[in-house]
Amino acid sequence: MRLEQRTSIDGPCTAEQIREEDRHELSGGQRIYCAPAGDRHSRHNLGGGLLLDTDPDVQWAGVDTGFTPKPDTLRAPDLCVAAPPEETGKWVPGAPLLAVEYADRGQNEPDLQIKIKELLAAGTRYVWVVRLAGPQWVEVYTRDSPMRRLAATDTLEAPGVLRNPVPVRALFDRSAAHRLTLKNLLQREGYEDLEAVLREGARKGRAKGLVEGEAKGKATGRAEGLKEGETKGKAKGKAEGLAEGEAKGKATGRLEARIEALLDILMARGIDVDATTRTRIRRCRDQEQIGIWLAKAAVANRAEEVF
Known part of the structure; x- marks a missing residue:
């Protein structure tokens, strides 16, 4: 999640009033400004997007995709996996199956927690928060379980969404992300791994x-x-x-x-x-x-x- 700031411009509004170029999310009708991503955030965002999009069971994945579970709510996870939308050029109704947020220095923690709760309440199965500052870890949020914190040596799983486990390190390390991406691509072509090829x-x-x-x-x-x-x-x-x-x-x-x-x-x-x-x-x-x-x-x- 990029740096955010709640604003009261024009008062409460609906998702239909937010344009793509506005760089705003919406929570309870209140606009939340989302600043552009910094170098570290954007680099990790790209690697994570590749390994999610290439998973053999993923039919659709997106970056900063706006979801509207309610008229007064518009949330755009850094990365997401969802059922293929109709691609009408508008915001996607509902919520993604998996949402990934990258949190760096200056992260607005209260707004991040509100966003996580709104996504889970709207039907998101898994929310992964990748902590870029300090020790490398990922926080895993699900609707009916306490938050779990996984270290770089652990593995993330999303049953029913992703076929392959994701090493936490792959969300931080470019080479590890490339290795998993290659494995995913090979499996999409019917090969288990590079050795099979x-x-x-x-x-x-x-x-x-x-x-x-x-x-x-x-x-x-x-x-x-x-x-x-x-x-x-x-x-x-x-x-x-x-x-x-x-x-x-x-x-x-x-x-x-x-x-x-x-x-x-x-x-x-x-x-x-x-x-x-x-x-x-x-x-x-x-x-x-x-x-x-x-x-x-x-x-x-x-x-x-x-x-």
């Missing part, structure tokens, strides 16, 4: 690496397989070619030997063979035909009996 990143990275590695492995294996297959194919083809060539060579050799044997038999038996017949014999590649001629030549007396 890192684990998810590692899992996705591993899965992506496996896919890429498999693809590269297949490509490399295919290339190596083609090369190895080509080498083996060449070797096998060469071996088969040699074997086939050798077989053909042997067959050709046997055929040529039988042709020479046929010509020798014809000559031995005194059977003349003209050039045409001799060419026919040498060009023949039919083993069976050569065999027939050999059998006939062995008993023939003339060439006509053989061919």
Whole structure:
């Protein structure tokens, strides 16, 4: 709560008569001037607003939002969490679920206590007063319980309003506020904390690496397989070619030997063979035909009996 001073300007009035630029609250129809925030107040206000607004269960949070539980009352907590208003540009009817006030040196304590009572009476569940001067502590006010004072090592809770506990230190320490804000934001995205994000990143990275590695492995294996297959194919083809060539060579050799044997038999038996017949014999590649001629030549007396 910034420095406040009750005034009697224009006498009693209603919330509808207060304009946003007037910098006034209203209690029982009496105006209460609210001075601008100092450097310490504004800095803590910003950090606290971030950690409240990002809580996973918070749908709406505001800074210096004016609430009107009654026509003659207008209260604007430094920070608040409330059900989403209609956002008509006017004061919000009723009261917030959670109100936070920052109290520094020069705080008007009687007015602060009146404000707390009015908020609780209007339906506010929790009022946190953050004491910026002196030892770091937060006062917790609820409707049906005595005020509790929590130290910097304690934790604030607001069941039904906030999901995550708020370390008191986070309302004073900027780094602690940032850590809780980050946790809240991660939970809004479905992650419990930063470690969960890192684990998810590692899992996705591993899965992506496996896919890429498999693809590269297949490509490399295919290339190596083609090369190895080509080498083996060449070797096998060469071996088969040699074997086939050798077989053909042997067959050709046997055929040529039988042709020479046929010509020798014809000559031995005194059977003349003209050039045409001799060419026919040498060009023949039919083993069976050569065999027939050999059998006939062995008993023939003339060439006509053989061919």
